[in-house]
Amino acid sequence: MEQVLIALLVFVAVVFGVGVYAAVKAKRALEQRFAQRAPIARRRAEDLALRARTLTRPGTPGRVAQLRLDLRTSLDSTRRVLEAGASTDPQLTEALQLCERLEKQAVELDGELRMLEQEPSTGRERLKTKLPELADRAERIGHAADSLRWAAQDRARHTSEDELTELSREVEMEAGALRHWAPSPVEGNAPRREATAKKRDELKD
Template identity: 45%
Template structure:
């Protein structure tokens, strides 16, 4: 009887431990999901505000908003292009690493632009705008270059694959259409 009680107690402890572990993992997963959703919602709201500011704020304020939109659009589009093809093509790993470094520069630049949006002295903003515009164009051009190269690589790979497939199908089609009956094997003549 004591043995059965000990076994039941051990089973209860094991199930309680497993339930506790499952609860902690579930809570962590939910927290990560909420944090991810919150970040995405915050980003969506900020992007919408930027687009509205671009049209409603005259002068340098609208230009700063446009620069931030251009910067974000180029980086996001390049991430999307590389992420879409990265699992299929190991050669894009280097490009993804370069894009991560470029993204660090883009974030810093976006932070500077964000501070300038709040700057009350518009002459100061106007003075800094040409230098920041040049930097934004450098980052967006680099991101565009990576994205276009990834797209060209995917197009080239698809074209090569299609050409090889077409050649294989032509060979197989020719083989299927070759219906000349096979010659029966020659039997050795009795004198041989």
């Protein structure tokens, strides 16, 4: 009886331990998933807020919001193109590193633009004074990011065209080989057998 009771207690302890382990593991998985998705959700919310401000806040504040939005859009598009191409083209790895350096510059500039955007009405003159310089920096960063993206796209297009040209050449060679075939032994011996039979008939006559 005591052995049965001990076995039952051990079984309950094992089940409880497995349940606790599964619960802890599930909690960690949920926390990791939330940690991964939270920045994406926050970024989307910020982008939507910027789009709204470009439409609802005319003048300099709207211009600042548009600069921030354009800068984010340009860098995000460039990163997506480079990451997609780097998996098959190692040459794009260096371009991706340059994109990361541009992103650091963009983060610093975005912080400055955000602070200016939050200036009270009494600081509007300062905003107007600083805006041309910040707009120039934003344009330079955006142009650099666009150049990387366009170069990567041109490279991918050129590679595809080269592959298509080579594939077309191979197809033409194979098609030409298929159109020229040697007669089979049976086909080659048929005329010879006919000639032999004809001579035999002539001798009989």
